[in-house]
Amino acid sequence: MGGDKAAHDEMVLAGARELAKDVEIVVLAQASMSRLQPSLEEESRHPSAGQPADGHPDAGRRCARCAATVTAELLDGREPVPAGSLFGWAPAGPGGAGRVALIRAENERTGTRIAVVGRRPDRHPDRRRGSGAHLVGGLRPQWAMDAGAGTFFVLTNTRGWQPSGRPRANAEIAANLETAAKAAGGARVRLSAGAIRRCGATTRWRPTSTSGRRGPWRAVPRCAVQPGLPGRRPDHRQRRALDPPRRGTGPGGQHRVRAGRDVRLPQLQPAEFVAEKTDGRSAPRTSARCTSTRSARGGPEAVRDVLLGVRGGQPVIVNAVEEQDLEVVCSAVQLGRAEGRRSCTAAGLRWSGAGWTRDSAAAEP
């Protein structure tokens, strides 16, 4: 609605009035509508359900059971959607566009995400603030997942909030959760509103070592995607600051050297590739395959094309050398599902099983 709040509200109310004529309850599917819920009920004498009016008390009750400190952090789901919000920085080329499209689709559906929590102050990336909370910096699911037990992960929707209102909305969410948690008997629960980092943020926290995610941590500049501006892809210096070159050893002893946009990956011969991935149970002529180079350069669309091209029952072997490859593959599977293709996936538990689960959760539309 281009920021025209009055027109938006009138449009919603008109739709609700019409809908209320032949239903028993009206569900307001977006948080931006929540402020209209009381007036709608009063006007139409119809019950309604919405978020966050229903969601916050429920989440608060669960917080109470969690007995942890909760820090609410918002991810703006409106334009521009930072490419790093779910999947890391989008690579150049068509794959990048595909990722951003998926991120937008995800945000379109669930909007904002609130993080998150913890009872491990020793692992707080910013100890100087002394908040005693494990603030999961950013909302890449891997962060939340890595935090382990004690983390509380709430998905919410705040697309309707204006940038200027987000700090207040953030505090409001925390207060709502806290109130609900206390009402549920969670006396030990303490909630606080965290900084809004996902859009317009200027720093984020990274470990000083790339060998693990444990501290010490340092603040690094991140691409400043300001609300109201078109999404800006980080240049190569920013990408290197966020994702420094590193070597990783994946299955089969392959390695990748990441330097800017260049990805060099020694490829196995098809027969070796298929044999390795299937423990010799499948032959190259009966399998479709997708190399990591293809997934890295073509993005989810390239992998999706492979998935859509196979016959029923034909195995598809997708090589994922790094975590980013897994993200691409998970996104591709979702794209395939969106086009009606059903598939069964398998990932090695030793190395990629956890990553597959995590990235599938992130890519779920």
Place this chain on the structure above:
Amino acid sequence: MLLARPDLDAARKAVEVPIVKIDDAMATHAAANASRIGVLATVPTTLGPTADLIHAHAGELGRDVQVVRTSARGRSRP
């Protein structure tokens, strides 16, 4: 409860991270209190997942519900 989200459900089992979807309570409330439910959104892509979520919660509750999806710009499909 993460209905209609098998991947997230699997993730929760794998990592023991409590995950709450903020519209779960909304969907539960609607499914438990009405049999003909209207879903209203200004973004059409929100309608499908929300309707699916309501159906999933209704199934969990053993209720048979009918969901009417309506875009604030006009009725899409029942």
